[in-house]
Amino acid sequence: MPLFSAGRVPVCRLSTGLIAVLALSACSPTFNWRELRPQGTPLKVLMPCKPEHASRTVPLAGSGTEMHLHSCDTGGLSFAVAWVDLRELARVDAALVEWPRASLASLRLAPEVADAAQARWDFQMPGAPKALGLSVQGTGPQGQAVLMRAAYFARGTQVFQAAVYGPQLPGEVTATFFEALQLP
Template identity: 65%
Template sequence: MLLPVLAGVRRACRSLPRVAGPAVLALCACSPTFNWRELRPEGTPLLALMPCKPESAVRPVPLGGAPTELHMHSCDTGGLTFAVAWADVGEQARVPEALARWRVATLASMRVDPALAGAPQTQWSAPVPGAERAQGLVAGGTGHDGRAVQARALYFARGAQVYQAAVYGPALPDAVVSIFFDGLRLP
Protein backbone atom coordinates (compact mmCIF):
# COMPACT_ATOMS: atom_id res chain seq x y z
CA MET A 1 0.00 0.00 0.00
CA LEU A 2 2.90 2.33 0.59
CA LEU A 3 4.54 1.52 -2.72
CA PRO A 4 3.00 4.60 -4.40
CA VAL A 5 4.60 6.79 -1.71
CA LEU A 6 7.99 5.13 -2.25
CA ALA A 7 7.65 5.46 -6.01
CA GLY A 8 6.95 9.18 -5.61
CA VAL A 9 10.04 9.54 -3.42
CA ARG A 10 12.20 7.83 -6.03
CA ARG A 11 10.79 10.05 -8.81
CA ALA A 12 11.50 13.15 -6.73
CA CYS A 13 15.08 12.03 -6.18
CA ARG A 14 15.65 11.38 -9.89
CA SER A 15 14.17 14.76 -10.80
CA LEU A 16 16.64 16.76 -8.72
CA PRO A 17 18.74 18.98 -10.95
CA ARG A 18 22.31 17.86 -11.46
CA VAL A 19 23.45 21.18 -10.04
CA ALA A 20 21.76 20.54 -6.70
CA GLY A 21 24.14 21.00 -3.84
CA PRO A 22 25.65 18.07 -1.95
CA ALA A 23 23.51 18.83 1.11
CA VAL A 24 20.31 18.55 -0.92
CA LEU A 25 21.46 15.31 -2.49
CA ALA A 26 22.51 13.89 0.88
CA LEU A 27 19.03 14.50 2.24
CA CYS A 28 17.34 12.84 -0.69
CA ALA A 29 15.20 9.93 0.41
CA CYS A 30 16.83 7.55 -2.04
CA SER A 31 20.23 7.97 -0.41
CA PRO A 32 21.70 5.01 1.48
CA THR A 33 21.38 7.10 4.66
CA PHE A 34 17.59 6.95 4.41
CA ASN A 35 16.77 3.36 3.46
CA TRP A 36 12.97 3.56 3.72
CA ARG A 37 11.06 0.43 4.71
CA GLU A 38 7.54 -0.40 5.78
CA LEU A 39 6.84 -0.98 9.48
CA ARG A 40 3.72 -2.87 10.58
CA PRO A 41 3.75 -3.00 14.39
CA GLU A 42 2.22 -6.21 15.72
CA GLY A 43 -1.07 -5.74 17.53
CA THR A 44 -2.12 -2.65 15.57
CA PRO A 45 -3.26 -1.85 12.03
CA LEU A 46 -0.64 0.94 11.74
CA LEU A 47 1.52 1.16 8.63
CA ALA A 48 4.53 3.49 8.81
CA LEU A 49 7.67 4.22 6.80
CA MET A 50 10.95 4.10 8.71
CA PRO A 51 14.23 5.30 7.16
CA CYS A 52 16.29 2.64 8.92
CA LYS A 53 15.79 -0.71 10.65
CA PRO A 54 13.98 0.05 13.91
CA GLU A 55 14.69 -1.48 17.28
CA SER A 56 11.65 -2.41 19.36
CA ALA A 57 10.87 -2.18 23.06
CA VAL A 58 7.87 -2.43 25.36
CA ARG A 59 7.62 -0.73 28.74
CA PRO A 60 4.94 0.33 31.21
CA VAL A 61 4.16 4.06 31.34
CA PRO A 62 1.52 6.12 33.19
CA LEU A 63 -0.35 7.14 30.05
CA GLY A 64 -3.84 8.50 30.57
CA GLY A 65 -3.56 8.22 34.34
CA ALA A 66 -3.11 4.44 34.49
CA PRO A 67 -0.19 2.07 33.90
CA THR A 68 -0.19 1.27 30.18
CA GLU A 69 2.03 -0.94 28.03
CA LEU A 70 3.81 1.29 25.49
CA HIS A 71 5.20 -0.34 22.33
CA MET A 72 8.08 1.59 20.74
CA HIS A 73 9.98 1.30 17.45
CA SER A 74 12.87 3.66 16.78
CA CYS A 75 16.03 4.09 14.77
CA ASP A 76 18.76 6.66 14.18
CA THR A 77 20.13 7.72 10.80
CA GLY A 78 21.48 10.87 9.24
CA GLY A 79 21.80 12.51 12.68
CA LEU A 80 18.06 12.10 13.31
CA THR A 81 15.99 9.83 15.54
CA PHE A 82 12.73 8.44 14.14
CA ALA A 83 10.20 6.88 16.50
CA VAL A 84 6.78 5.28 16.29
CA ALA A 85 4.99 4.24 19.47
CA TRP A 86 1.53 3.01 20.37
CA ALA A 87 -0.55 1.91 23.32
CA ASP A 88 -4.04 0.63 23.96
CA VAL A 89 -5.66 2.73 26.68
CA GLY A 90 -8.62 0.34 27.04
CA GLU A 91 -11.49 2.76 26.43
CA GLN A 92 -12.08 5.49 23.86
CA ALA A 93 -13.11 7.83 26.66
CA ARG A 94 -9.48 7.79 27.92
CA VAL A 95 -7.97 8.74 24.52
CA PRO A 96 -8.09 12.57 24.80
CA GLU A 97 -6.39 12.57 28.21
CA ALA A 98 -3.77 10.04 27.09
CA LEU A 99 -2.88 12.09 24.00
CA ALA A 100 -2.72 15.32 26.03
CA ARG A 101 -0.45 13.75 28.67
CA TRP A 102 1.79 12.30 25.96
CA ARG A 103 2.27 15.75 24.40
CA VAL A 104 3.12 17.23 27.81
CA ALA A 105 5.59 14.40 28.52
CA THR A 106 7.31 15.01 25.17
CA LEU A 107 7.84 18.68 25.98
CA ALA A 108 9.04 17.91 29.51
CA SER A 109 11.59 15.40 28.15
CA MET A 110 13.00 18.22 25.99
CA ARG A 111 13.13 20.64 28.95
CA VAL A 112 10.37 22.77 27.42
CA ASP A 113 7.61 24.22 29.59
CA PRO A 114 4.82 21.59 29.43
CA ALA A 115 2.27 24.42 29.57
CA LEU A 116 3.17 25.10 25.91
CA ALA A 117 1.51 21.82 24.83
CA GLY A 118 -1.59 23.76 23.74
CA ALA A 119 0.15 26.96 22.62
CA PRO A 120 -0.31 28.02 18.97
CA GLN A 121 3.44 28.05 18.27
CA THR A 122 3.71 24.34 19.09
CA GLN A 123 0.84 23.26 16.81
CA TRP A 124 0.99 21.80 13.31
CA SER A 125 -1.30 19.46 11.48
CA ALA A 126 -0.86 16.44 9.27
CA PRO A 127 -3.55 13.98 8.26
CA VAL A 128 -3.23 10.30 9.07
CA PRO A 129 -5.57 8.27 6.85
CA GLY A 130 -7.81 6.15 9.07
CA ALA A 131 -7.19 8.12 12.28
CA GLU A 132 -10.17 9.48 14.17
CA ARG A 133 -8.13 12.36 15.57
CA ALA A 134 -4.63 13.75 15.00
CA GLN A 135 -2.68 16.64 16.48
CA GLY A 136 0.89 17.65 15.80
CA LEU A 137 3.55 19.15 18.01
CA VAL A 138 6.62 21.10 16.94
CA ALA A 139 9.16 22.28 19.50
CA GLY A 140 12.77 23.07 20.14
CA GLY A 141 14.46 22.25 23.42
CA THR A 142 17.35 20.41 24.99
CA GLY A 143 18.03 16.70 24.64
CA HIS A 144 19.15 14.33 27.39
CA ASP A 145 22.76 15.06 26.36
CA GLY A 146 22.36 18.81 26.90
CA ARG A 147 22.42 19.64 23.17
CA ALA A 148 19.78 21.61 21.31
CA VAL A 149 17.13 19.38 19.74
CA GLN A 150 14.20 20.00 17.43
CA ALA A 151 11.15 17.74 17.46
CA ARG A 152 8.16 17.21 15.27
CA ALA A 153 5.64 14.72 16.59
CA LEU A 154 2.19 13.60 15.59
CA TYR A 155 -0.27 12.15 18.13
CA PHE A 156 -3.24 10.28 16.71
CA ALA A 157 -5.81 7.69 17.64
CA ARG A 158 -8.30 5.17 16.40
CA GLY A 159 -10.59 3.41 18.81
CA ALA A 160 -8.78 2.96 22.12
CA GLN A 161 -5.33 2.84 20.49
CA VAL A 162 -3.16 5.95 20.71
CA TYR A 163 -0.06 6.58 18.61
CA GLN A 164 2.92 8.88 18.41
CA ALA A 165 5.21 9.30 15.40
CA ALA A 166 8.17 11.63 15.99
CA VAL A 167 11.42 12.89 14.51
CA TYR A 168 14.15 14.42 16.69
CA GLY A 169 17.43 16.07 15.68
CA PRO A 170 19.51 19.25 15.65
CA ALA A 171 17.70 20.31 12.45
CA LEU A 172 14.75 18.63 10.71
CA PRO A 173 15.01 18.55 6.89
CA ASP A 174 11.53 19.13 5.44
CA ALA A 175 11.90 16.51 2.68
CA VAL A 176 12.79 13.68 5.07
CA VAL A 177 10.24 14.72 7.69
CA SER A 178 7.50 14.85 5.03
CA ILE A 179 8.24 11.34 3.80
CA PHE A 180 8.11 10.00 7.36
CA PHE A 181 4.75 11.59 8.24
CA ASP A 182 3.22 11.02 4.79
CA GLY A 183 3.93 7.30 5.26
CA LEU A 184 1.58 6.90 8.24
CA ARG A 185 -1.66 4.95 7.63
CA LEU A 186 -4.33 3.21 9.67
CA PRO A 187 -6.00 1.05 7.00
Template identity: 60%
Template sequence: MSVPVPGATPRWSLLALCALSLLGACNPTFNWRELRPEGSPLQALMPCKPESATRPVPLDGRAPVELHMHSCDTGGLTFAVAWAELGEASRVSGALTGWRRASLAAVRLDPARGDDPTLRWNAVVPGAAQAQGLTAQGSDHQGRGVQVRAVHFARGTQVFQAAVYGPRMSDEVTATFFEGLKLP
Protein backbone atom coordinates (compact mmCIF):
# COMPACT_ATOMS: atom_id res chain seq x y z
CA MET A 1 0.00 0.00 0.00
CA SER A 2 1.34 3.38 -0.92
CA VAL A 3 1.07 6.30 1.41
CA PRO A 4 0.46 9.76 -0.08
CA VAL A 5 3.30 12.15 0.61
CA PRO A 6 2.15 15.68 1.50
CA GLY A 7 2.95 18.07 -1.36
CA ALA A 8 3.63 15.21 -3.81
CA THR A 9 1.56 14.96 -7.00
CA PRO A 10 0.11 11.55 -7.81
CA ARG A 11 1.46 9.91 -10.97
CA TRP A 12 -1.86 10.03 -12.81
CA SER A 13 -2.05 13.79 -12.25
CA LEU A 14 1.41 14.22 -13.76
CA LEU A 15 0.44 12.07 -16.75
CA ALA A 16 -2.78 14.04 -17.25
CA LEU A 17 -0.87 17.32 -17.06
CA CYS A 18 1.64 16.09 -19.65
CA ALA A 19 -1.17 14.91 -21.95
CA LEU A 20 -2.91 18.29 -21.72
CA SER A 21 0.36 20.06 -22.49
CA LEU A 22 0.82 17.93 -25.60
CA LEU A 23 -2.74 18.58 -26.76
CA GLY A 24 -2.18 22.32 -26.35
CA ALA A 25 0.99 22.11 -28.41
CA CYS A 26 -0.95 20.37 -31.21
CA ASN A 27 -3.62 23.07 -31.37
CA PRO A 28 -1.94 26.48 -31.72
CA THR A 29 -4.02 29.61 -32.26
CA PHE A 30 -2.54 30.09 -35.72
CA ASN A 31 -2.33 26.68 -37.39
CA TRP A 32 -1.13 27.72 -40.86
CA ARG A 33 -2.18 25.60 -43.83
CA GLU A 34 -2.11 26.04 -47.60
CA LEU A 35 -5.32 26.93 -49.43
CA ARG A 36 -5.69 26.44 -53.18
CA PRO A 37 -9.18 27.60 -54.13
CA GLU A 38 -10.69 25.38 -56.83
CA GLY A 39 -11.02 27.12 -60.20
CA SER A 40 -8.31 29.65 -59.37
CA PRO A 41 -4.51 29.60 -59.56
CA LEU A 42 -4.30 31.33 -56.16
CA GLN A 43 -2.19 29.85 -53.37
CA ALA A 44 -2.73 31.26 -49.90
CA LEU A 45 -1.86 30.49 -46.28
CA MET A 46 -4.76 30.39 -43.85
CA PRO A 47 -4.22 30.28 -40.07
CA CYS A 48 -7.27 28.07 -39.49
CA LYS A 49 -9.55 25.75 -41.44
CA PRO A 50 -11.63 27.99 -43.72
CA GLU A 51 -15.30 27.72 -44.49
CA SER A 52 -16.30 28.28 -48.11
CA ALA A 53 -19.23 30.01 -49.78
CA THR A 54 -20.18 31.30 -53.21
CA ARG A 55 -22.66 34.03 -54.05
CA PRO A 56 -23.43 36.45 -56.89
CA VAL A 57 -22.01 39.96 -56.34
CA PRO A 58 -21.95 43.03 -58.66
CA LEU A 59 -18.29 43.94 -58.00
CA ASP A 60 -18.13 46.59 -60.70
CA GLY A 61 -21.75 47.73 -60.58
CA ARG A 62 -22.54 45.66 -63.65
CA ALA A 63 -23.88 42.13 -63.99
CA PRO A 64 -23.17 40.07 -60.86
CA VAL A 65 -20.33 37.54 -60.92
CA GLU A 66 -19.87 34.46 -58.75
CA LEU A 67 -17.73 35.45 -55.77
CA HIS A 68 -15.90 32.50 -54.17
CA MET A 69 -15.07 33.12 -50.51
CA HIS A 70 -12.97 31.27 -47.93
CA SER A 71 -12.76 32.58 -44.37
CA CYS A 72 -12.01 31.57 -40.81
CA ASP A 73 -11.72 33.13 -37.36
CA THR A 74 -8.89 32.61 -34.90
CA GLY A 75 -7.01 34.67 -32.34
CA GLY A 76 -9.74 37.33 -32.37
CA LEU A 77 -9.22 37.96 -36.11
CA THR A 78 -11.15 37.09 -39.26
CA PHE A 79 -9.10 35.99 -42.28
CA ALA A 80 -10.70 35.99 -45.71
CA VAL A 81 -9.66 35.14 -49.26
CA ALA A 82 -12.05 35.64 -52.16
CA TRP A 83 -11.93 35.65 -55.95
CA ALA A 84 -14.13 36.10 -58.99
CA GLU A 85 -13.85 35.49 -62.72
CA LEU A 86 -15.04 38.58 -64.58
CA GLY A 87 -14.84 37.21 -68.12
CA GLU A 88 -13.76 40.57 -69.55
CA ALA A 89 -10.48 42.42 -68.95
CA SER A 90 -12.35 45.75 -69.23
CA ARG A 91 -14.15 44.98 -65.94
CA VAL A 92 -11.02 44.44 -63.80
CA SER A 93 -10.24 48.02 -62.81
CA GLY A 94 -13.85 48.80 -61.88
CA ALA A 95 -14.16 45.56 -59.89
CA LEU A 96 -11.01 46.28 -57.87
CA THR A 97 -12.19 49.82 -57.12
CA GLY A 98 -15.62 48.55 -56.12
CA TRP A 99 -14.10 45.91 -53.87
CA ARG A 100 -11.87 48.45 -52.08
CA ARG A 101 -14.92 50.61 -51.47
CA ALA A 102 -16.92 47.64 -50.18
CA SER A 103 -14.05 46.80 -47.80
CA LEU A 104 -14.30 50.29 -46.31
CA ALA A 105 -18.09 50.14 -46.08
CA ALA A 106 -17.74 46.84 -44.16
CA VAL A 107 -16.01 48.76 -41.35
CA ARG A 108 -18.43 51.69 -41.57
CA LEU A 109 -16.13 54.11 -43.40
CA ASP A 110 -17.01 56.27 -46.39
CA PRO A 111 -16.56 54.04 -49.47
CA ALA A 112 -15.42 57.09 -51.46
CA ARG A 113 -12.16 56.91 -49.49
CA GLY A 114 -11.26 53.77 -51.49
CA ASP A 115 -8.87 55.84 -53.57
CA ASP A 116 -7.39 57.72 -50.59
CA PRO A 117 -3.57 57.31 -50.77
CA THR A 118 -3.29 57.56 -46.96
CA LEU A 119 -5.15 54.24 -46.69
CA ARG A 120 -2.77 52.35 -48.99
CA TRP A 121 0.13 50.10 -48.20
CA ASN A 122 2.67 48.68 -50.63
CA ALA A 123 1.24 45.25 -51.35
CA VAL A 124 3.02 42.71 -53.53
CA VAL A 125 1.50 39.43 -54.69
CA PRO A 126 3.83 37.31 -56.82
CA GLY A 127 2.21 36.62 -60.19
CA ALA A 128 -0.39 39.40 -59.93
CA ALA A 129 -0.53 41.96 -62.74
CA GLN A 130 -1.63 44.60 -60.23
CA ALA A 131 -2.06 44.76 -56.46
CA GLN A 132 -3.12 47.47 -54.05
CA GLY A 133 -3.08 47.29 -50.27
CA LEU A 134 -5.71 48.92 -48.08
CA THR A 135 -5.53 49.55 -44.34
CA ALA A 136 -8.12 51.37 -42.26
CA GLN A 137 -9.61 51.72 -38.79
CA GLY A 138 -13.41 51.70 -38.56
CA SER A 139 -16.10 50.05 -36.47
CA ASP A 140 -18.18 46.90 -36.51
CA HIS A 141 -21.99 46.69 -36.43
CA GLN A 142 -21.91 47.13 -32.64
CA GLY A 143 -19.77 50.26 -32.78
CA ARG A 144 -16.57 48.59 -31.55
CA GLY A 145 -13.28 49.54 -33.17
CA VAL A 146 -12.11 47.23 -35.95
CA GLN A 147 -9.15 47.35 -38.31
CA VAL A 148 -9.06 46.04 -41.84
CA ARG A 149 -5.91 45.22 -43.75
CA ALA A 150 -6.54 43.95 -47.26
CA VAL A 151 -4.95 43.50 -50.64
CA HIS A 152 -6.96 43.61 -53.86
CA PHE A 153 -5.22 42.15 -56.88
CA ALA A 154 -5.78 40.77 -60.35
CA ARG A 155 -4.38 38.56 -63.04
CA GLY A 156 -6.05 38.30 -66.39
CA THR A 157 -9.80 38.48 -65.89
CA GLN A 158 -9.70 37.16 -62.33
CA VAL A 159 -9.83 39.51 -59.33
CA PHE A 160 -8.90 38.63 -55.76
CA GLN A 161 -9.08 39.95 -52.23
CA ALA A 162 -7.24 38.78 -49.13
CA ALA A 163 -8.17 40.53 -45.88
CA VAL A 164 -7.78 40.45 -42.13
CA TYR A 165 -10.34 42.08 -39.81
CA GLY A 166 -10.04 42.53 -36.05
CA PRO A 167 -9.64 44.90 -33.12
CA ARG A 168 -5.82 44.60 -33.08
CA MET A 169 -3.42 43.04 -35.55
CA SER A 170 -0.03 41.54 -35.07
CA ASP A 171 2.48 42.54 -37.76
CA GLU A 172 3.90 39.01 -37.62
CA VAL A 173 0.54 37.34 -38.23
CA THR A 174 -0.54 39.69 -41.01
CA ALA A 175 2.87 39.41 -42.68
CA THR A 176 2.61 35.61 -42.70
CA PHE A 177 -0.89 35.81 -44.20
CA PHE A 178 -0.09 38.32 -46.94
CA GLU A 179 3.34 36.85 -47.79
CA GLY A 180 1.60 33.49 -48.31
CA LEU A 181 -0.32 34.81 -51.32
CA LYS A 182 0.91 33.66 -54.75
CA LEU A 183 -0.37 33.35 -58.28
CA PRO A 184 2.07 30.82 -59.77
Protein backbone atom coordinates (compact mmCIF):
# COMPACT_ATOMS: atom_id res chain seq x y z
CA MET A 1 0.00 0.00 0.00
CA PRO A 2 1.52 3.39 -0.93
CA LEU A 3 2.31 5.86 1.83
CA PHE A 4 0.06 8.46 0.24
CA SER A 5 -2.94 8.07 -1.98
CA ALA A 6 -5.22 10.41 -3.81
CA GLY A 7 -8.62 9.87 -5.28
CA ARG A 8 -12.11 11.16 -5.72
CA VAL A 9 -15.06 10.84 -3.39
CA PRO A 10 -18.14 9.64 -5.25
CA VAL A 11 -21.12 12.00 -5.22
CA CYS A 12 -23.18 9.33 -3.45
CA ARG A 13 -20.62 9.27 -0.62
CA LEU A 14 -20.99 13.03 -0.16
CA SER A 15 -24.78 12.69 -0.22
CA THR A 16 -24.60 9.91 2.36
CA GLY A 17 -22.42 12.11 4.55
CA LEU A 18 -24.86 15.00 4.27
CA ILE A 19 -27.77 12.73 5.19
CA ALA A 20 -25.81 11.46 8.18
CA VAL A 21 -25.09 15.03 9.31
CA LEU A 22 -28.74 15.98 9.07
CA ALA A 23 -29.82 12.83 10.90
CA LEU A 24 -27.28 13.32 13.67
CA SER A 25 -28.06 16.99 14.14
CA ALA A 26 -31.79 16.27 14.28
CA CYS A 27 -31.43 13.47 16.81
CA SER A 28 -28.51 14.43 19.01
CA PRO A 29 -27.96 17.65 20.94
CA THR A 30 -24.53 16.24 21.85
CA PHE A 31 -23.30 16.62 18.27
CA ASN A 32 -24.31 20.08 17.08
CA TRP A 33 -22.59 20.07 13.68
CA ARG A 34 -21.46 23.40 12.22
CA GLU A 35 -19.33 24.37 9.26
CA LEU A 36 -15.85 25.71 9.89
CA ARG A 37 -13.66 27.38 7.29
CA PRO A 38 -10.24 27.91 8.86
CA GLN A 39 -9.03 31.38 7.93
CA GLY A 40 -6.20 31.41 5.41
CA THR A 41 -7.03 27.95 4.01
CA PRO A 42 -9.43 26.55 1.42
CA LEU A 43 -10.50 23.80 3.86
CA LYS A 44 -14.13 23.28 4.86
CA VAL A 45 -14.91 21.00 7.79
CA LEU A 46 -17.89 20.13 9.99
CA MET A 47 -17.22 20.36 13.72
CA PRO A 48 -19.69 18.74 16.17
CA CYS A 49 -19.28 21.50 18.74
CA LYS A 50 -18.07 25.10 18.93
CA PRO A 51 -14.31 24.91 18.43
CA GLU A 52 -11.68 26.91 20.25
CA HIS A 53 -8.75 28.28 18.26
CA ALA A 54 -5.09 28.26 19.24
CA SER A 55 -1.78 28.63 17.47
CA ARG A 56 1.80 27.92 18.44
CA THR A 57 5.18 27.33 16.90
CA VAL A 58 6.12 23.67 16.45
CA PRO A 59 9.22 22.02 15.00
CA LEU A 60 8.19 20.56 11.66
CA ALA A 61 10.03 19.74 8.46
CA GLY A 62 13.30 21.29 9.52
CA SER A 63 12.25 24.50 11.25
CA GLY A 64 9.81 26.17 13.60
CA THR A 65 6.41 26.49 11.95
CA GLU A 66 3.24 28.18 13.16
CA MET A 67 0.53 25.58 13.64
CA HIS A 68 -3.13 26.62 13.85
CA LEU A 69 -5.61 24.42 15.67
CA HIS A 70 -9.40 24.37 16.03
CA SER A 71 -10.62 21.82 18.55
CA CYS A 72 -13.60 20.94 20.70
CA ASP A 73 -14.84 18.17 22.99
CA THR A 74 -18.30 16.64 23.04
CA GLY A 75 -19.84 13.25 23.73
CA GLY A 76 -16.62 12.02 25.34
CA LEU A 77 -14.67 12.68 22.12
CA SER A 78 -12.12 15.30 21.10
CA PHE A 79 -12.17 16.69 17.56
CA ALA A 80 -9.29 18.65 16.06
CA VAL A 81 -8.37 20.29 12.79
CA ALA A 82 -4.87 21.71 12.51
CA TRP A 83 -2.81 23.15 9.69
CA VAL A 84 0.51 24.72 8.88
CA ASP A 85 1.74 26.70 5.91
CA LEU A 86 5.29 25.58 5.22
CA ARG A 87 5.82 28.24 2.52
CA GLU A 88 8.11 25.82 0.63
CA LEU A 89 6.91 22.84 -1.39
CA ALA A 90 10.19 21.06 -0.66
CA ARG A 91 9.18 20.73 3.04
CA VAL A 92 5.73 19.16 2.47
CA ASP A 93 6.79 15.51 2.13
CA ALA A 94 8.87 15.70 5.31
CA ALA A 95 5.93 17.24 7.20
CA LEU A 96 3.60 14.46 6.01
CA VAL A 97 6.00 11.94 7.54
CA GLU A 98 6.88 13.83 10.74
CA TRP A 99 3.41 15.00 11.77
CA PRO A 100 1.79 11.54 12.01
CA ARG A 101 4.84 10.30 13.93
CA ALA A 102 4.52 13.19 16.40
CA SER A 103 0.83 12.36 16.86
CA LEU A 104 1.76 8.76 17.64
CA ALA A 105 4.40 9.87 20.15
CA SER A 106 1.74 11.92 21.98
CA LEU A 107 -0.17 8.63 22.43
CA ARG A 108 2.98 6.86 23.68
CA LEU A 109 3.31 4.84 20.49
CA ALA A 110 6.50 4.22 18.53
CA PRO A 111 6.84 6.39 15.43
CA GLU A 112 7.25 3.26 13.29
CA VAL A 113 3.58 2.44 13.89
CA ALA A 114 2.85 5.00 11.14
CA ASP A 115 4.43 2.58 8.65
CA ALA A 116 2.37 -0.44 9.76
CA ALA A 117 -0.39 -1.53 7.38
CA GLN A 118 -2.73 -2.33 10.31
CA ALA A 119 -2.48 1.32 11.48
CA ARG A 120 -3.70 2.65 8.13
CA TRP A 121 -7.21 3.40 7.01
CA ASP A 122 -8.16 4.32 3.48
CA PHE A 123 -8.42 8.09 3.54
CA GLN A 124 -8.67 10.00 0.29
CA MET A 125 -9.02 13.74 0.00
CA PRO A 126 -10.15 15.20 -3.32
CA GLY A 127 -7.96 18.20 -4.08
CA ALA A 128 -5.04 16.86 -2.02
CA PRO A 129 -2.57 14.85 -4.08
CA LYS A 130 -1.08 13.28 -0.94
CA ALA A 131 -3.13 11.88 1.94
CA LEU A 132 -2.64 9.43 4.80
CA GLY A 133 -5.13 7.96 7.29
CA LEU A 134 -4.11 6.47 10.65
CA SER A 135 -6.30 4.61 13.12
CA VAL A 136 -4.56 3.50 16.33
CA GLN A 137 -4.99 2.84 20.03
CA GLY A 138 -2.54 4.49 22.38
CA THR A 139 -2.29 5.80 25.90
CA GLY A 140 -3.53 9.18 27.08
CA PRO A 141 -1.90 11.52 29.59
CA GLN A 142 -3.60 9.85 32.59
CA GLY A 143 -2.68 6.36 31.40
CA GLN A 144 -6.09 5.63 29.87
CA ALA A 145 -6.59 3.87 26.53
CA VAL A 146 -7.24 6.36 23.73
CA LEU A 147 -8.29 5.64 20.17
CA MET A 148 -7.22 8.06 17.45
CA ARG A 149 -8.42 8.29 13.88
CA ALA A 150 -6.52 10.95 11.98
CA ALA A 151 -6.05 12.13 8.44
CA TYR A 152 -3.05 14.04 7.12
CA PHE A 153 -3.11 15.75 3.74
CA ALA A 154 -1.58 18.61 1.83
CA ARG A 155 -2.44 21.11 -0.85
CA GLY A 156 0.36 23.30 -2.09
CA THR A 157 2.45 24.35 0.90
CA GLN A 158 -0.37 23.87 3.41
CA VAL A 159 -0.42 20.63 5.41
CA PHE A 160 -3.50 19.58 7.42
CA GLN A 161 -4.44 17.16 10.17
CA ALA A 162 -8.02 16.23 11.06
CA ALA A 163 -8.40 13.91 14.06
CA VAL A 164 -10.86 12.38 16.49
CA TYR A 165 -9.76 11.00 19.89
CA GLY A 166 -11.74 9.05 22.47
CA PRO A 167 -12.21 5.82 24.41
CA GLN A 168 -14.47 4.62 21.56
CA LEU A 169 -14.96 6.13 18.11
CA PRO A 170 -18.55 5.70 16.91
CA GLY A 171 -18.52 4.97 13.19
CA GLU A 172 -21.32 7.34 12.24
CA VAL A 173 -19.70 10.26 14.08
CA THR A 174 -16.22 9.73 12.64
CA ALA A 175 -17.69 9.15 9.16
CA THR A 176 -19.57 12.45 9.35
CA PHE A 177 -16.44 14.30 10.45
CA PHE A 178 -14.06 12.86 7.84
CA GLU A 179 -16.48 12.66 4.90
CA ALA A 180 -17.37 16.35 5.31
CA LEU A 181 -13.75 17.49 4.85
CA GLN A 182 -13.47 19.46 1.61
CA LEU A 183 -10.77 21.29 -0.30
CA PRO A 184 -12.85 23.16 -2.90
